[in-house]
Amino acid sequence: MTTLNRRTFVAAGSAFAANLAFSRTDLAQAQLAPSGQLTAGEVIDRIKKNVGVPWFPRTVDNLLTATPQTQVKGIATTMMATLEVVQHCAEHDLNMIVTHETPFYLHQDHIEDIKSDPTLNYKLDYCKQRDIAIFHFHDHWHAHHPDGIAQGMVAQLGWQKNVVDPANPKKLQFDGIPLAQFVDQMRQSLNARSIRVLGDPALPVHNVTTSWGYMGRESGIPVFASPDTEVLICGETREWELVEYCQDSIRAGNKKALIVVGHVLSEQGGMILAADWLKSFISEVPIKFVPAPEPFWIAGQPPLNT
Structure with a gap:
């Protein structure tokens, strides 16, 4: 968590x-x-x-x-x-x-x-x-300091150069890699089987916010809605709360994505x-x-x- x-x-x-x-x-x-x-x-x-x-x-x-x-x-x-x-x-x-x-x-x-x-x-x-x-x-x-889980996940994924602030390795920037390719790279790095994704596979990925482990609607909605977040990555969340919000946000025209890694792999x-x-x-x-x-x-x- x-x-x-x-x-x-x-x-x-x-x-x-x-x-x-x-x-x-x-x-x-x-x-x-x-x-x-x-x-x-x-x-x-x-x-x-x-x-x-x-x-x-x-x-x-x-x-x-x-x-x-x-x-x-x-x-x-x-x-x-x-x-x-x-x-x-x-x-x-x-x-x-x-x-x-x-x-x-x-x-x-x-x-x-x-x-x-x-x-x-x-x-x-x-x-x-x-x-x-x-x-x-x-x-x-x-x-x-910094969060041991966030720091370790960045290292496992090879994202050290993408960290915006070394004191807070939960925010990252990328060069516009398509979402489908971005997720596939995650899958390979984590040796994952069950990553789930909301969003256009062709979406260019730039600004990423991570919440390794669980993320609820109370903290998740403001983060997903923020202009600073194009892609939100979490370990798990409730499908009838945050997932539904993200679905509706994307349907309403917001060019965003949600990546649900699974709790274990998201903090390992x-x-x-x-x-x-x-x-x-x-x-x-x-x-x-x-x-x-x-x-x-x-x-x-x-x-x-x-």
Whole structure:
């Protein structure tokens, strides 16, 4: 989720936080294990020291499984710690997972309403049995200067030269490449299967605004309507709200386009960058980016082997 306004700064006193997340005091007390091996708590402490912004008193950025004293064999960054990702990490001794999105099906990581659900408990048991420490790292990576997700997406797409303001890599300028070609280049760079597009395929692309992750109608309509935006790129949005508005705007004669990438692929580049960032201050263990597969397959096309 890219926009901090929509779903960040969640009370840490939630039922889930009380059961699975750990307090600042716990983390402050978590030092290197007696053997000298790195712990999950020490990794989080270093993230706090290096992220470049004060740690928010209310945040979803918490340790959700294992304990701060868990000894870390290796670290994975990922966009979403799906069960498939968690299993891959366990098989490769990456027992600390830094995930951008929730592993537990709700941004705030509350599980009280599904605490007896067999899928949830399978995942929790799997993590417990293999001592997997999952750290939700969302709010502060977006608050990083520049936004870590936006910066990573620009790098993955090769758009560094198109950034209007390096301090805000969400606005870009291009030389009039036709929309269809522009989207095809995105598809190839992201290895995407299900990008969806509104707009004339021949539309020349000049001014692009990005909102990686989710974008709602409240923020999306003013951005799409702005003369400064010809093409809006988002991860996902509601089809009966922003998508309908964009359809009507284009039908009314506005030469604009909307590109809906899909939530996972629209922020994954930021977690590629996160792996490199972590390596700048953690050297004791391997650090690798583990992709979260694009969730959907397309009717008429066979699903990819995972």
